[in-house]
Amino acid sequence: MGGIAEYFASLNPANLLGSMPAGIAQGLIWGVMALGVYITFRLLDIADLSVDGTFTTGGAVTVMLILAGWNPWLAMLMAFIAGLAAGAVTGLLNTKLGIPAILAGILTQFGLYSINLAIMGMKANQAVSVDKFSLAITSRSVPIAILMGLVIAIAVIGILYWYFGTESGSAMRATGCNPTMSKAQGININNMKILGLALSNGIVAFAGGLMAQFQGFADINMGRGSIVIGLAAVIIGEVIGEAILGKHLNFAGRLAFVTFGGVIYYLVVVFVLWMKLNSNFLKLLTAVVVAVFLAVPYLRANARTSFKKAGRNAAAVGKEAR
Amino acid sequence: MNNMLEIKNIYKTFNPGTINEKVALVDVSLTLKEGDFVTVIGGNGAGKSTMLNAVAGVWPIDTGSIVIGGTDVTGLPDYSRAYLIGRVFQDPMTGTAATMQIDENMALAARRGKRRGLGWGVTGKERDEYREKLKILELGLEDRLTAKVGLLSGGQRQALTLLMATLQKPRILLLDEHTAALDPKTAEKVLNATEKVVGRDHLTTMMITHNMKDAIQHGNRLIMMNEGRIVLDISGEEKKKLTVEDLLHKFSVATEEEFSNDQALLG
Numbered sequence: 063m064g065g066i067a068e069y070f071a072s073l074n075p076a077n078l079l080g081s082m083p084a085g086i087a088q089g090l091i092w093g094v095m096a097l098g099v100y101i102t103f104r105l106l107d108i109a110d111l112s113v114d115g116t117f118t119t120g121g122a123v124t125v126m127l128i129l130a131g132w133n134p135w136l137a138m139l140m141a142f143i144a145g146l147a148a149g150a151v152t153g154l155l156n157t158k159l160g161i162p163a164i165l166a167g168i169l170t171q172f173g174l175y176s177i178n179l180a181i182m183g184m185k186a187n188q189a190v191s192v193d194k195f196s197l198a199i200t201s202r203s204v205p206i207a208i209l210m211g212l213v214i215a216i217a218v219i220g221i222l223y224w225y226f227g228t229e230s231g232s233a234m235r236a237t238g239c240n241p242t243m244s245k246a247q248g249i250n251i252n253n254m255k256i257l258g259l260a261l262s263n264g265i266v267a268f269a270g271g272l273m274a275q276f277q278g279f280a281d282i283n284m285g286r287g288s289i290v291i292g293l294a295a296v297i298i299g300e301v302i303g304e305a306i307l308g309k310h311l312n313f314a315g316r317l318a319f320v321t322f323g324g325v326i327y328y329l330v331v332v333f334v335l336w337m338k339l340n341s342n343f344l345k346l347l348t349a350v351v352v353a354v355f356l357a358v359p360y361l362r363a364n365a366r367t368s369f370k371k372a373g374r375n376a377a378a379v380g381k382e383a384r
Numbered sequence: 385m386n387n388m389l390e391i392k393n394i395y396k397t398f399n400p401g402t403i404n405e406k407v408a409l410v411d412v413s414l415t416l417k418e419g420d421f422v423t424v425i426g427g428n429g430a431g432k433s434t435m436l437n438a439v440a441g442v443w444p445i446d447t448g449s450i451v452i453g454g455t456d457v458t459g460l461p462d463y464s465r466a467y468l469i470g471r472v473f474q475d476p477m478t479g480t481a482a483t484m485q486i487d488e489n490m491a492l493a494a495r496r497g498k499r500r501g502l503g504w505g506v507t508g509k510e511r512d513e514y515r516e517k518l519k520i521l522e523l524g525l526e527d528r529l530t531a532k533v534g535l536l537s538g539g540q541r542q543a544l545t546l547l548m549a550t551l552q553k554p555r556i557l558l559l560d561e562h563t564a565a566l567d568p569k570t571a572e573k574v575l576n577a578t579e580k581v582v583g584r585d586h587l588t589t590m591m592i593t594h595n596m597k598d599a600i601q602h603g604n605r606l607i608m609m610n611e612g613r614i615v616l617d618i619s620g621e622e623k624k625k626l627t628v629e630d631l632l633h634k635f636s637v638a639t640e641e642e643f644s645n646d647q648a649l650l651g
Contacts, residue, residue, distance in 0.1 A: 248466035
């Protein structure tokens, strides 16, 4: 018993409060990444695993270019383009070579590991110090990082909201919703999938560039689990958004809540770390949370109607009759 | 009068060389003049839908050629020839995008075959136009322009699909048993809307149906298919005088088969 009291006594609420701002900043970056995941997962109906690789690609490209003296924004633009290209590869594997989307993503992600190492000069990590280089975002000044994260998130949401209202964006949404109908309306759904995967991974790589600057280094493993974190953000955001706004949750609101979902996710991470839980269990915890949330719609439908329930009802009626 | 559709000697075999090989179309030729409204009947597996899908370009045909409105489309995939074609499917869920709004769905159809760039997906001017056009359906959809299509009933979705198929005048309108999944009353409404739109725009139309009465009542020409071939082609005065009994008789003569089973199927 003494052990538990000791454990709680050792938890310092001030520490939790102190680590919150950095958590929010990092959450915003994951939130931007989640916007990319949202495009493939919700709009194109593809679970794209390339993002685990492209997040790292974005970080690697950004850090290496900054080290080479590039302006950080130009470096992130190149990261975005690198992400576009990698996403397009997944799209080509899927549409032109007939490889199932999940496998295509896994192949791209796997191959990117080597490419990412090559980008970083065959090193597993590369540091970029804010003392020597000008960075767009850094953990050194957290309030500014939060502000920057917010501005970037709003800008990305604005661009996506605009794009998906255009003719091309509408065609992409239709492709994900109903491919047969889209083809009958003259939409080249293969091109739309390639474009969507490219755009998604471009955003993810851009977020990777932000993350690398924020933490001051790019690491070959920084993207591991991005897809799960992205899905967590999408799901948490949508659940909260629907709970608060219900039917009034429009597309822009949905995107905003997805970003917010990234922040909530990361704050939970901060909380768990503060609780001194072994951080090695974080990934398991995240996986469980995502699995539970993904299962909720299915379980809810089952709760309304299922064979078990029908059987119980029938048995009850039978008893009454007797 | 111009020929709007020319199907010349087309063949299609699915899964050739495998145990599932199915000869679906055998030397099918058919020419439709501008404004022709042909109804297509035949038993299950006769090749009706296969012929429509060949015209729509769902998959490539083995041999033969298909010309729509003077354009040879034999080598074009479905999305590349979609600008010539309006389609309504059997399943009401197939023709529209459920998660998108009524106006967004219509705007997708209005841009069929056009380049889709970064202009607005739907403009305010278009919305007014769509509101007017929806009135012809008499379903009150003109007041629900921004409702998600997934909220509509099967009949409403089918009527909307019909309107979308004809938003830009198609060279040919393909209706694949588009009322089969609807209740009789709704089916009649959708058929009436079909007549209205086809008559108004003088559309060249192919309509598959399992209902002999509908096949006789609608259109100026009727063809019957059996085992991948066209076995009967009636038009003009002869079609006007047709009865269901005639048709059943003709079917048995044309196929030289016992038709008691098919009668049940075609009923």
